[in-house]
Amino acid sequence: MKHFLFATSKKIIRAAIYLMVGGLLALLTVFILYLEKRPDLNIWHEAELDAEFTTKSQVTDFRQYLELEEKLFQQLEEKVYAKIAPKDRHNLNRFNHGSMSDPTRWPRNWNRTFELTRESPKAGVLLLHGMSDSPYSLRSLGLSLHEAGATVIGLRVPGHGTTPSGLVEMRWQDMAAAVKLAVNYLHKEINGQPLYIIGYSNGSALAVHYALSTLDDPQEPKPDGLVLVSPAIGVTSLAALAVWQARLGHLLGLDKLAWNAIEVEYDPYKYNSFAVNAGDQVYRLTSEIQKLLKKNMDAGRLQQLPPILAFQSVVDTTVSASALVTGLFEKLPASGHELVFFDINRINEAARIFNNDPKPYLDRMLYDKELSYTLTLVANENGASSKVGFLRKEAGTNVVDAAPLDLAWPQGIHSLAHVSLPFRESDPLYGANSSKENPGIHLGDVALQGERGVLRVSADAMLRLRWNPFYSYLEQSVQNFVGL
Numbered sequence: 001m002k003h004f005l006f007a008t009s010k011k012i013i014r015a016a017i018y019l020m021v022g023g024l025l026a027l028l029t030v031f032i033l034y035l036e037k038r039p040d041l042n043i044w045h046e047a048e049l050d051a052e053f054t055t056k057s058q059v060t061d062f063r064q065y066l067e068l069e070e071k072l073f074q075q076l077e078e079k080v081y082a083k084i085a086p087k088d089r090h091n092l093n094r095f096n097h098g099s100m101s102d103p104t105r106w107p108r109n110w111n112r113t114f115e116l117t118r119e120s121p122k123a124g125v126l127l128l129h130g131m132s133d134s135p136y137s138l139r140s141l142g143l144s145l146h147e148a149g150a151t152v153i154g155l156r157v158p159g160h161g162t163t164p165s166g167l168v169e170m171r172w173q174d175m176a177a178a179v180k181l182a183v184n185y186l187h188k189e190i191n192g193q194p195l196y197i198i199g200y201s202n203g204s205a206l207a208v209h210y211a212l213s214t215l216d217d218p219q220e221p222k223p224d225g226l227v228l229v230s231p232a233i234g235v236t237s238l239a240a241l242a243v244w245q246a247r248l249g250h251l252l253g254l255d256k257l258a259w260n261a262i263e264v265e266y267d268p269y270k271y272n273s274f275a276v277n278a279g280d281q282v283y284r285l286t287s288e289i290q291k292l293l294k295k296n297m298d299a300g301r302l303q304q305l306p307p308i309l310a311f312q313s314v315v316d317t318t319v320s321a322s323a324l325v326t327g328l329f330e331k332l333p334a335s336g337h338e339l340v341f342f343d344i345n346r347i348n349e350a351a352r353i354f355n356n357d358p359k360p361y362l363d364r365m366l367y368d369k370e371l372s373y374t375l376t377l378v379a380n381e382n383g384a385s386s387k388v389g390f391l392r393k394e395a396g397t398n399v400v401d402a403a404p405l406d407l408a409w410p411q412g413i414h415s416l417a418h419v420s421l422p423f424r425e426s427d428p429l430y431g432a433n434s435s436k437e438n439p440g441i442h443l444g445d446v447a448l449q450g451e452r453g454v455l456r457v458s459a460d461a462m463l464r465l466r467w468n469p470f471y472s473y474l475e476q477s478v479q480n481f482v483g484l
Contacts (some may be wrong), residue, residue, distance in 0.1 A: 039262050041255055043435075045163070045165050048165070049072055049075045049162055052072055052159065053177075054171070055174055061182070061185065067342065069156065073162070106439055110135055110154075110270060111160075115153050118149060121189075122150060122483070124153075124193060125142070126149050126155060128179065128207055133201070134269045137423075138198060140423065141422060151186070151189055170277070172285040173387050179197075196481075197210065199232050200229045205286055209285060226306060227310075228310040233289065234323020237472045259275055266443075267443060296424065302331070307481075309340070310340065313416035313421065324339070336395075343362065362377060373395050386410075390401060415465070416470075422474075423471065424467065426468075430443055431444045
């Protein structure tokens with residue numbers, strides 16, 4: 001009887017395992033079929049531009065980096081622009097010369113590295129854009145800082161500004177190596193003046209990585225301060241698993257599996273398509289930052305980290321706002337750091353219809369504990385007013401000061417967004433209204449209405465805020481921080 005029960009149990013367990021494995025294989029098959037039903041890949045998803053900079057390139061200084069970038073854009077012209085199919089020669093394709101989305105329509109192609117020099121600069125500023133972005137994303141800050149007396153470099157980070165295919169193979173080490181070249185060059189150009197790095201999203205991660213990696217290296221120039229805008233310091237651990245989707249696609253010869261999103265490329269200065277590898281590289285870079293934080297903390301070097309000024313919307317679906325606190329600011333010793341949070345619009349108790357109101361979390365930070373950094377919250381003056389002010393708690397105190405700002409929430413806007421922070425309301429591409437400065441498509445106030453599911457551009461993409469109504473506060477804070 002015991003033998004019978006034992007044998008029966010083994011059969012049941014074996015059957016359960018087979019069912020579970022079969023079920024997982026079925027789900028995997030359905031998932032692959034679903035991904036394969038997405039739009040076909042185009043030439044800009046598959047083009048191989050081998051003039052892109054990597055750590056293996058024979059490049060030893062920034063001028064050589066720019067020379068290689070010149071060859072890269074020649075390849076882009078020859079391998080993509082010159083070869084797009086007739087069906088793709090429409091007015092919303094950035095790779096169709098003369099279209100409304102063609103970046104070469106602009107007086108300057110902001111996909112490329114730019115340098116704004118001063119004969120006697122008061123400071124040097126390196127701008128680092130985000131993943132899938134281009135130097136355009138920090139263009140406004142760069143122009144204002146240059147006007148105020150700084151020499152500014154807007155670096156085109158490897159893999160960007162050309163075709164989305166650039167995100168498929170690039171590595172975070174390539175990006176970090178390019179940052180090092182740019183910092184060394186800028187350091188020599190400014191003749192001993194203060195040097196600052198401003199990063200947006202993944203560019204913030206690159207800025208923090210550079211600063212941490214040079215704490216034990218006396219040969220590398222040290223930044224005098226970091227400005228982080230929507231910083232990618234913490235991302236979901238699912239990003240580490242997503243790379244297996246691309247690996248499975250490579251194994252099966254299914255190239256579409258290398259992509260999280262395959263979209264129409266209508267934005268002249270940002271990829272709409274997004275490769276799985278891009279998310280994986282952000283995850284790897286942020287993981288490396290945590291290792292460097294621990295290494296320098298154990299060695300007692302974090303006190304040498306330059307002051308950090310960070311700006312973050314309390315609601316952000318791209319990066320984790322709470323991880324910015326726990327993964328960076330709470331680990332920093334008191335040394336002049338400041339974190340600025342932009343709250344949601346709470347007029348007339350609008351927050352009651354929000355998912356996961358962050359107010360309890362913000363209140364704990366403002367009122368319940370002493371912080372080693374200054375915390376500033378830009379928020380409604382009260383629940384009946386669209387006007388905003390700030391609440392500020394200085395490092396090492398429990399006193400919360402309040403002051404008004406000459407700013408207000410525009411009608412119809414409930415919050416900021418990850419992609420909105422570095423853009424002013426009058427930005428020619430992403431601002432509230434188009435301007436004469438924009439010779440092509442305007443993406444700041446897209447409001448197409450009709451039946452759902454008709455457009456390939458998602459409603460989420462159209463509803464996401466692309467400009468910052470409080471940009472003037474951000475810009476002035478940056479200029480003060482940089483000493484301009």
